[in-house]
Amino acid sequence: MMGQGRLAAWGVGLAALVALPFVYRDPYHLHILVLILIWSFAYTSWSMMGRFGLVSLGHGGFMGIGAYVTALLWNHAGLSPWIGIPISMAAAGALAMIVGYPCFRFRITGHYFVLVTLALSGIVLQVITATRDYTGGSLGYTPNRASGNKLLALQFDDKTTWYLIALAVWLFGIVVWHWVDRSMARYALEAISEDEDAAAAAGVDVTAEKLKITLLSALMTALAGAIYCQYQMFITPDTVSGIAVSLQMVFAAIVGGLFVSLGPTVGAIITILLAESLRIGFGTKAVGWDNLVYGVLLVLFIIFLPKGILGSLLDRLKLQRKVPRAHEQKAVQVARPGT
Amino acid sequence: MGMQAFLDVFDIYLLEAVINGILLGGVLALLALGLNLIFGVIDVTWICYAELVMIGMYGMYFMVQYYGFSYFVAAPLTILLVAVLGAALHYLVIAPLLTAPPINQLLATGGVLFVLQSFATVAFGIDFRNLGIRLPVLALGDMNFSYARLLSFVAALVGMVAVYLFMTRTFTGTAIRAISQDRQIMALMGVDTKRIYLITSALGGALAGLAACLLVLQYDVHPFVGLSFGPITFLICVLGGLGNFIGGFIASFVFAEIISLGGLFSDLEWGYVLAFAFFIVMMFIRPAGLLTRRR
Numbered sequence: 001m002m003g004q005g006r007l008a009a010w011g012v013g014l015a016a017l018v019a020l021p022f023v024y025r026d027p028y029h030l031h032i033l034v035l036i037l038i039w040s041f042a043y044t045s046w047s048m049m050g051r052f053g054l055v056s057l058g059h060g061g062f063m064g065i066g067a068y069v070t071a072l073l074w075n076h077a078g079l080s081p082w083i084g085i086p087i088s089m090a091a092a093g094a095l096a097m098i099v100g101y102p103c104f105r106f107r108i109t110g111h112y113f114v115l116v117t118l119a120l121s122g123i124v125l126q127v128i129t130a131t132r133d134y135t136g137g138s139l140g141y142t143p144n145r146a147s148g149n150k151l152l153a154l155q156f157d158d159k160t161t162w163y164l165i166a167l168a169v170w171l172f173g174i175v176v177w178h179w180v181d182r183s184m185a186r187y188a189l190e191a192i193s194e195d196e197d198a199a200a201a202a203g204v205d206v207t208a209e210k211l212k213i214t215l216l217s218a219l220m221t222a223l224a225g226a227i228y229c230q231y232q233m234f235i236t237p238d239t240v241s242g243i244a245v246s247l248q249m250v251f252a253a254i255v256g257g258l259f260v261s262l263g264p265t266v267g268a269i270i271t272i273l274l275a276e277s278l279r280i281g282f283g284t285k286a287v288g289w290d291n292l293v294y295g296v297l298l299v300l301f302i303i304f305l306p307k308g309i310l311g312s313l314l315d316r317l318k319l320q321r322k323v324p325r326a327h328e329q330k331a332v333q334v335a336r337p338g339t
Numbered sequence: 340m341g342m343q344a345f346l347d348v349f350d351i352y353l354l355e356a357v358i359n360g361i362l363l364g365g366v367l368a369l370l371a372l373g374l375n376l377i378f379g380v381i382d383v384t385w386i387c388y389a390e391l392v393m394i395g396m397y398g399m400y401f402m403v404q405y406y407g408f409s410y411f412v413a414a415p416l417t418i419l420l421v422a423v424l425g426a427a428l429h430y431l432v433i434a435p436l437l438t439a440p441p442i443n444q445l446l447a448t449g450g451v452l453f454v455l456q457s458f459a460t461v462a463f464g465i466d467f468r469n470l471g472i473r474l475p476v477l478a479l480g481d482m483n484f485s486y487a488r489l490l491s492f493v494a495a496l497v498g499m500v501a502v503y504l505f506m507t508r509t510f511t512g513t514a515i516r517a518i519s520q521d522r523q524i525m526a527l528m529g530v531d532t533k534r535i536y537l538i539t540s541a542l543g544g545a546l547a548g549l550a551a552c553l554l555v556l557q558y559d560v561h562p563f564v565g566l567s568f569g570p571i572t573f574l575i576c577v578l579g580g581l582g583n584f585i586g587g588f589i590a591s592f593v594f595a596e597i598i599s600l601g602g603l604f605s606d607l608e609w610g611y612v613l614a615f616a617f618f619i620v621m622m623f624i625r626p627a628g629l630l631t632r633r634r
Contacts, residue, residue: 055442057449102622111384111581114445115573116622118386122570123615130608243566244456247449254446288460288562295453302447303435 017167021160030159036265036272037166038228039252043264044173045220046249048180049213051258053193057246058099058117061124062092062218064241066225068128068135071143071235074153076134081154085226092222095120096214104210107196118243125242140236143229154230162231169227170265173220177261180213189213244291251298257311266310353600355483360599361592362488365495366553368591370572372499372584373546379519379582380539383433383444387452388547389569391428394455395421395551396560400468410472418548425544426537433540434533452565459562467559474556491553498549499588502542515539519582571598571611574618593617 021030046059069088073079079087099120103113128135135141146153156162180186188209191199200206229235238244248271256267275290282289305312374388385391395417402413432451436444474486506512518525518535526532558564575594579586594614601610 053442055446098619102619106622108577108622110441111378111445112577114386114442115384115577115581116618119570119574119577119615119618122566123612125566126608126611130612238563243570244453247453250446250449251453287465288457291453291457292461295450295455295457298450298453299432299447302439302443302450303432306439306443 014171018164021163025160027159030163032272032276034159034162034166034231036268037163037170038224038231039272040265040268041166041170041173041227042221042224043249043252043256043268044170044177044261045217045224047253047258047264048177048217048220050250050253052189052213054210054214055114055250056117056214056217057114057243057250058096058120059217059221059249060121060241060243060245062096062221063225063228063245064121064124064128064237065092065095066222067229067235067240068141068225070226071141071229072134074143080152081226081230082152085154085223088226089219089222092218092225093215096218097211100211100214101207104207104214109196118246121241121243121246125237128237128241135237138237140234142234145233155233166227166231169223174261174265176216176220180216181261185209185212247298248294251294251301254306254308255297255301257308257314259307260310260314263308263310267308270309356599356602357596358484359488360596362484362492363599364592364595365492366550367568367572367575367595368588369495369498369546369550369553370568371575371579371587371591372502373543373550374572374576375579375582375584375587376502376539376546377543378576379584380515381429381433381536382441382522384448384573384581385428385543386445386448386569387428387455387565388543389565389572390452390455391421391424391544391547392551392554392568393459393560393562393565394424395548396555396558396564397459397463398548399552399555400470400560403470403472404468410470414549414552417552418545421548421551422541422545425547426541428544429537429540434536456562456565463562465562467561469559470555472556485557487556491556494549494553498546502546505542511535511538571614574614578618578621 020033024030042059042063046056049056066085066088069091070081070084073084073087074081099116102108103116108116129137132138143155146155150156156165188199188204191202191204192206192209196206225240228240252267252271253264254267255270256265257263271294274293278290278293301308307315370388370392374385377383377385377388398417398420399410399413402408402416403410408416428448428451432447433444436447474490477484477486477489506516514525514530514535515538517528518530518532522532525535554568558567571594575590576587578594579588579590594617597614597617598610601613
């Protein structure tokens with residue numbers, strides 16, 4: 001539950017974030033902020049299910065579908081993103097259901113679930129590459145520039161508009177996170193991640209609960225992909241889909257902290273600033289270096305700081321105040337699959 | 340008359356695709372065996388397994404192209420190199436996480452995937468490179484088979500038989516099998532689990548190295564080459580049942596046939612898509628894997 005103080009802090013912080021682009025107009029810095037907000041939203045979407053031990057490496061696939069379906073519908077069918085984005089989200093949601101249902105119904109958990117979803121994002125990447133006649137394959141794809149109404153095409157040239165859109169989407173993600181956090185579904189999913197049999201015996205519909213959170217998470221991730229595509233106006237299979245993007249989501253969420261609402265955002269800030277400073281520091285020689293550093297950090301974090309930066313910080317603060325909740329004490333265990 | 344000719348041609352292509360599928364299955368089975376071995380004994384899934392293969396392929400490329408080694412000198416060195424990599428992976432990443440939740444171990448190997456891919460990008464660039472060895476094509480009637488595939492198939496079978504003999508005929512092999520059955524008891528029986536884990540990891544690495552020597556004959560090397568056969572290997576292992584050697588072996592050939600026959604009608608990528616669709620259907624029919632041995 002949010003106290004009065006925290007609510008006030010959120011209000012002040014938000015007001016400052018909304019006011020920022022009107023006070024500070026450096027386009028490069030605004031660009032970085034927009035990227036951070038969009039990716040934070042994607043990472044938050046991933047953590048929606050990741051925090052309950054449903055570690056999916058298929059989210060690169062959902063993001064790719066969000067981006068490519070929206071762009072393809074715009075270019076080939078002339079469908080406005082306002083219609084294209086819901087269709088792309090529905091497509092990602094349908095795929096999530098098709099893969100998720102047998103996984104959850106037949107208790108494919110832990111290693112098995114990770115490997116199945118991993119294959120899913122690999123396959124989406126393959127399909128995008130294989131349909132190169134339409135998607136441009138690994139060379140990338142650009143949505144056509146709108147000739148008429150910019151709003152209808154969801155294409156804007158100024159960074160301030162995009163900053164405000166990204167901020168709204170990000171805030172939406174945080175609100176959904178808190179909504180789930182305060183719902184009955186959270187208790188059901190926590191029970192499931194602790195012990196599926198016990199949860200089922202206590203009357204939790206395991207398959208339905210898992211499907212619901214997976215659907216929500218996939219829909220949001222597809223939205224993130226579509227927004228990213230509309231903002232960047234250029235997508236390649238490697239930047240929005242595939243195993244690397246999935247791992248990037250996991251990495252950022254774990255670095256920031258999987259069990260707190262702003263954890264994935266902190267993860268996005270750290271990873272994007274890291275990538276940008278490497279890019280500025282090394283120039284074109286940086287190709288590959290950012291991922292090299294990511295990889296090493298990911299391994300080190302999992303070994304030494306599995307709760308993430310924000311999670312560990314909050315824990316420190318909390319220890320002085322109150323005893324953490326049961327599941328937070330066990331937070332080190334990202335998941336307890338049925339092994 | 341015309342119809343008959345069409346059928347004849349179709350059959351030849353079909354038979355060729357079926358046989359090519361069997362040949363592809365050999366290498367996939369080798370990869371699946373390595374992953375299953377690691378999972379069965381250490382209870383860890385190496386997500387970066389295909390990336391170890393990629394490093395091995397670069398090893399082959401540089402030894403043959405730059406240092407002028409003959410293929411048959413470079414191959415054992417590559418196998419050794421990847422075996423050492425496998426042991427290092429276990430020692431540096433998995434061993435500190437042995438008591439951590441399984442998902443954390445798995446994600447850590449995901450980090451290693453990043454490291455290996457970007458290391459290859461930084462060190463070797465993103466160019467496609469090939470070994471420059473062109474093996475002749477075997478014409479059998481109207482069908483053509485590349486020697487590279489035949490050689491891979493035979494070598495993969497030999498590799499698997501060697502692992503089988505090692506596991507059944509040597510003391511270390513017996514200890515490895517025993518540990519895969521009961522982790523706690525074997526330590527009490529005086530088996531040094533740490534040593535066995537290290538040996539198993541090296542063996543898994545060696546299998547990846549062997550696969551690298553064979554794949555480099557057929558495919559170009561680039562930093563992301565692991566992505567083209569990594570996902571399919573994971574599907575094979577899940578379908579066969581993780582840790583189940585025989586299930587993995589059978590699933591390899593099933594998938595190889597699907598990819599090969601799917602590729603007959605369109606691009607190879609669609610073969611992969613078909614394989615994935617098949618996998619989803621199989622999960623409904625046989626959720627516990629082809630041969631059930633899941634916990």
